[in-house]
Amino acid sequence: xxxxxxxxxxxxxxxxxxxxxxxxxxxxxxxxxxxxxxxxxxxxxxxxxxxxxxxxxxxxxxxxxxxxxxxxxxxxxxxxxxxxxxxxxxxxxxxxxxxxxxxxxxxxxxxxxxxxxxxxxxxxxxxxxxxxxxxxxxxxxxxxxxxxxxxxxxxxxxxxxxxxxxxxxxxxxxxxxxxxxxxxxxxxxxxxxxxxxxxxxxxxxxxxxxxxxxxxxxxxxxxxxxxxxxxxxxxxxxxxxxxxxxxxxxxxxxxxxxxxxxxxxxxxxxxxxxxxxxxxxxxxxxxxxxxxxxxxxxxxxxxxxxxxxxxxxxxxxxxxxxxxxxxxxxxxxxxxxxxxxxxxxxxxxxxxxxxxxxxxxxxxxxxxxxxxx
Numbered sequence: 028x029x030x031x032x033x034x035x036x037x038x039x040x041x042x043x044x045x046x047x048x049x050x051x052x053x054x055x056x057x058x059x060x061x062x063x064x065x066x067x068x069x070x071x072x073x074x075x076x077x078x079x080x081x082x083x084x085x086x087x088x089x090x091x092x093x094x095x096x097x098x099x100x101x102x103x104x105x106x107x108x109x110x111x112x113x114x115x116x117x118x119x120x121x122x123x124x125x126x127x128x129x130x131x132x133x134x135x136x137x138x139x140x141x142x143x144x145x146x147x148x149x150x151x152x153x154x155x156x157x158x159x160x161x162x163x164x165x166x167x168x169x170x171x172x173x174x175x176x177x178x179x180x181x182x183x184x185x186x187x188x189x190x191x192x193x194x195x196x197x198x199x200x201x202x203x204x205x206x207x208x209x210x211x212x213x214x215x216x217x218x219x220x221x222x223x224x225x226x227x228x229x230x231x232x233x234x235x236x237x238x239x240x241x242x243x244x245x246x247x248x249x250x251x252x253x254x255x256x257x258x259x260x261x262x263x264x265x266x267x268x269x270x271x272x273x274x275x276x277x278x279x280x281x282x283x284x285x286x287x288x289x290x291x292x293x294x295x296x297x298x299x300x301x302x303x304x305x306x307x308x309x310x311x312x313x314x315x316x317x318x319x320x321x322x323x324x325x326x327x328x329x330x331x332x333x334x335x336x337x338x339x340x341x342x343x344x345x346x347x348x349x350x351x352x353x354x355x356x357x358x359x360x361x362x363x364x365x366x367x368x369x370x371x372x373x374x375x376x377x378x379x380x381x382x383x384x385x386x387x388x389x390x391x392x393x394x395x396x397x398x399x400x
Contacts, residue, residue, distance in 0.1 A: 030042070042075060048080060059313065064097060079107070081109070082153075084155075091144050094108070109149065110153070112155060129161045130169040148178050156185065167195055167204045181205070183209040184211070192210060192232075208234065209237055210237070211237040211239060215242060217278050238309060241308035248293055248294045249286075252279045282297055285337060289327060292320060294321055294324070296329065300334060303334060
């Protein structure tokens with residue numbers, strides 16, 4: 028049974044897994060029909076899940092439509108539903124303001140999402156991608172107006188640099204606008220570059236962290252390290268997403284070894300590693316059976332040694348200034364670093380060393396969650 032986490036600096040309580048809906052609908056030639064989506068939702072709710080992620084562009088809008096058709100009033104009331112704006116698909120209906128972060132697209136996109144979702148409001152409205160064109164003031168004031176109108180409850184941001192997010196939240200605090208309470212970004216054992224800036228920034232500013240592609244586009248499922256003659260669909264054989272580099276395959280093999288030792292699947296071990304880092308994985312599935320396997324990671328136990336193996340195998344070079352801080356630590360703390368009780372997590376970095384990771388505190392409040400009706 029899932030637990031709840033407080034989402035960043037807000038009081039909003041979300042489940043430790045977020046159900047992704049990019050697979051909802053078949054408009055893109057793959058995915059689940061409505062009956063399959065209903066089975067996934069029933070399973071997710073039955074495990075205490077309440078956090079759902081979608082977007083105006085998933086399945087060309089079909090994902091939102093399916094959610095609008097399936098969710099009962101009681102389920103909608105108890106669900107934390109997040110959708111996104113910014114992106115739009117090229118085509119005959121595309122125009123200069125049908126994509127981007129500006130207020131016009133923000134309002135038009137939200138109105139379309141509310142209609143498809145058959146709801147009066149969304150709990151979280153994300154900026155899907157930073158467009159490097161719209162001023163932060165326009166974005167933040169626009170989102171704050173929507174919150175004051177009751178059409179959205181919280182603002183979130185996805186796929187943006189750390190300096191943009193920190194600048195926006197400082198501006199929001201100064202102007203009395205609503206800040207971003209959640210930050211969504213790609214993160215997995217094969218994509219840990221957010222450890223350089225995005226993760227420590229989010230922790231220091233108390234912004235909730237939600238990770239998309241927690242299984243590295245399928246690399247961490249065991250499909251790409253197993254015997255290719257064993258059969259089964261491997262989508263990256265035909266649709267490259269995350270490079271099947273030797274480094275990534277080495278990480279996947281290390282994951283396989285840990286999973287075998289722990290008596291679980293590689294995907295379950297990868298998801299458990301992320302849960303231990305207090306980052307909420309967005310788990311999407313092609314079927315309820317696949318979702319059930321991934322949710323079983325809640326019951327997986329990984330030892331400190333096994334977690335350390337995964338940390339070491341997947342670590343990235345943090346670069347300057349993080350590596351410099353390590354070398355200068357003796358001078359900065361006058362040789363007393365290990366004797367100072369550092370009770371604050373001020374974002375000084377996420378070390379690739381698992382032992383040093385233990386120095387960082389995680390203050391997420393966890394409470395038991397009931398099964399959802």
